[in-house]
Amino acid sequence: AQGNTLAGQRVLVTAGGTVERLDPVRYLTNDSSGKMGFAIAEAAKAMGAQVTLIAGRTSAQPPAGVELVRVESAQQMLEAVTERFDTADIVVKAAAVADYRPVKQHGQKLKKNGESLTLELERTTDILQTLGEKKKGQLLIGFAAETEDVERYAMDKLTRKNCDLIVANDVGADGAGFNGDTNIVQLYGPEGLIESLPMLSKREVAQRLLIHAADRMASTRRR
Numbered sequence: 001a002q003g004n005t006l007a008g009q010r011v012l013v014t015a016g017g018t019v020e021r022l023d024p025v026r027y028l029t030n031d032s033s034g035k036m037g038f039a040i041a042e043a044a045k046a047m048g049a050q051v052t053l054i055a056g057r058t059s060a061q062p063p064a065g066v067e068l069v070r071v072e073s074a075q076q077m078l079e080a081v082t083e084r085f086d087t088a089d090i091v092v093k094a095a096a097v098a099d100y101r102p103v104k105q106h107g108q109k110l111k112k113n114g115e116s117l118t119l120e121l122e123r124t125t126d127i128l129q130t131l132g133e134k135k136k137g138q139l140l141i142g143f144a145a146e147t148e149d150v151e152r153y154a155m156d157k158l159t160r161k162n163c164d165l166i167v168a169n170d171v172g173a174d175g176a177g178f179n180g181d182t183n184i185v186q187l188y189g190p191e192g193l194i195e196s197l198p199m200l201s202k203r204e205v206a207q208r209l210l211i212h213a214a215d216r217m218a219s220t221r222r223r
């Protein structure tokens, strides 16, 4: 089918959770396994793309034949993605990036001191939003991990972060979201809902998503 290939395209994918350190042995993270992002990198490679995969903390095996860049924190992911953004054609942000990090990263292991401890957190930079502000023709694909009002929040993210596509998943639903091998997603574009997919393997979700991405690339080139 027309648009069913990514030959010659440079695809940048992020996957996994970020790790925000409190001290040398303690950190804040989330349940992302990296499976969704890895499946996207693998599918893009199979469609002929040149793929760079920027991965945080993951528990899955990264696909072969892609350039793999390991990062830990949201800040490191921001730097790794920003460095490669100008030369990318398609960027897919499947990573679960921390919204907050500890204000202070202690150089030594924190000692017990009193009955309670209050952690002060500060906002991390929103990577997707940063890319949305500086994009020049790249197709920018974000995810929206929601547990309620999925459509409203997904469309809000698409507009606010200047994305071309948003993959929304209800991460509270059985068979969707973090860690498992399947996902249930809805694809949104600036025009609204494009397609609502049934429960599929993360590999099939990745393929369906990239077919839409390839179609959009082909139609912007034609215009």
Ligand code: PMT
Binding pocket: 015, 016, 031, 032, 033, 034, 035, 036, 037, 074, 093, 094, 095, 096, 097, 098, 099, 124, 125, 126, 127, 128, 129, 141, 142, 143, 144, 145, 146, 157, 169, 171, 177, 178, 179, 180
């Ligand atoms: O890794 P798996 O176990 O396979 O699980 C897959 C997944 C549930 C992690 C994946 O499908 C998913 O939903 N990824 C996005 C998770 C997320 O952080 O969603 P969000 O709604 O909080 O963020 C929206 C978008 O902004 C995402 O594209 C995210 O990468 C991006 N973001 C968020 C915060 C931040 N500081 N920078 C960002 O770029």
